Amino acid sequence: QSALTQPPSASxxxxxxxxxxxxxxxxxxxxxxxxxxxxxHPGKAPKLMIYEVSNRPSGVPDRFSGSxxxxxxxxxxxxxxxxxxxxxYCSSYAGxxxxxxxxxxxxxxx
Amino acid sequence: xxxxxxxxxxLIQPGxxxxxxxxxxxxxxxxxxxNWVRQVPGRGLEWVSVIYSDASTxxxxxxxxxxxxxxxxxxxxxxxxxxxxxADDTALYYCALGGGGKRLDYWGQGTLVTVSS
Numbered sequence: 607q608s609a610l611t612q613p614p615s616a617s618x619x620x621x622x623x624x625x626x627x628x629x630x631x632x633x634x635x636x637x638x639x640x641x642x643x644x645x646x647h648p649g650k651a652p653k654l655m656i657y658e659v660s661n662r663p664s665g666v667p668d669r670f671s672g673s674x675x676x677x678x679x680x681x682x683x684x685x686x687x688x689x690x691x692x693x694x695y696c697s698s699y700a701g702x703x704x705x706x707x708x709x710x711x712x713x714x715x716x
Numbered sequence: 717x718x719x720x721x722x723x724x725x726x727l728i729q730p731g732x733x734x735x736x737x738x739x740x741x742x743x744x745x746x747x748x749x750x751n752w753v754r755q756v757p758g759r760g761l762e763w764v765s766v767i768y769s770d771a772s773t774x775x776x777x778x779x780x781x782x783x784x785x786x787x788x789x790x791x792x793x794x795x796x797x798x799x800x801x802x803a804d805d806t807a808l809y810y811c812a813l814g815g816g817g818k819r820l821d822y823w824g825q826g827t828l829v830t831v832s833s
Contacts, residue, residue, distance in 0.1 A: 607777070609760065640818035644761075651810060651826060652753075652761065657819035695761050699818040703774035705751070705763040 607700050610635060610708035617714040618686045626711045628679040628696035634706050636677035640699035643672055643681045647692045655694075656681060683713070691715045718742040720811050720824030727830045732801050736827055738794040738811035746789040749814040752796050754807035755826070762807070765796065766814070779805075801831045 611629040618624040628635065628643075635641060641659045644652035654663050656672040659679060669684045679698070683690050696708035724736040738750070752764040765775045765785040773785045784797040794811055808826040815821040 609762075638818075642817070642819045644820070651823040652820075653823070654815075654819055654821055657815070658817040661817075663821070697761075697763070697818075697820075703766055704776065705766075705818060707753075707761040707763060710760040 607634070607704060607706045610696055610698060610706055612694075612696060612708040612711045614709070615712045615714065617716055618683075619716045620686055620688065622686050623682055623684045624686060624713060625680050625682045626694055626696075626713070628681070628698075628708045630677050630679075630698055630706070632677060634698040634700040635674065635679050635696075637701070638699045639674075641672070641674055641679040642697045643670075644695045644697065645690075645692045646695065652695065686715050688715050718813060718822045720813065720822060722809060722811055722824045722827035725809065725827035725829045727832065728801055729833050730802060730831055732831075733797070733799045734801065734829060736796040736798065736809055736811075736829070738796075738824060740792050740794065740811075740813075743813065744789075745787050745792050745794055750785075750787070750794050751812045751814055751820060752783075752785065753810045753812055753820070753823075754805075754829075755810070756807045757828075764809070767794065798829070801829075803831050805829060806831045 643656040646652045660672040700706045719741045810826045812820040813822040
């Protein structure tokens with residue numbers, strides 16, 4: 607399976623919004639509602655932020671939202687805060703019990 | 717509280733074998749599906765393998781035939797047996813608890829595997 611495509615970087619000032627795209631194919635992102643997003647701070651394990659395209663686990667701020675259109679999923683972080691600076695990875699079910707991750711996006715809060 | 721603690725990583729020569737462990741607490745591994753995900757330092761995440769509650773397994777093409785995912789229900793511990801290791805298997809290996817919708821709810825802190833002569 608090929609990795610899902612994400613932009614290498616994204617940035618915004620505190621209080622602004624940033625949107626990260628995650629592009630796959632009809633065999634993964636476009637074919638299933640099982641898209642998740644993970645946040646990873648340096649030296650830490652990934653943390654689940656969004657699952658099933660747009661659902662937030664308990665404890666994740668509602669500043670984080672997800673959507674999908676066709677073969678592209680998106681994560682939007684509204685009202686950027688300093689602690690949102692991290693790497694973000696999407697993942698999608700790819701059929702046959704397999705998962706595929708995105709290439710990762712480094713979000714910088716200016 | 718869910719906890720996952722990986723161990724067993726280290727330096728191994730190409731062609732060698734290593735067994736990683738993931739000790740779980742706060743839940744029962746046999747009732748859940750568990751995953752291994754790896755990350756080359758400074759690079760992205762790569763899904764490696766899954767084991768379901770019925771003990772069936774699946775693998776990424778890059779490790780199929782070389783890695784085996786198993787569990788010991790009595791110890792609530794998971795294992796990843798890695799054989800015929802290659803340089804491109806060098807990575808930090810995480811175990812992760814799966815949830816509904818193919819999400820990974822909890823992750824351990826990882827164990828580092830370095831394959832080098």
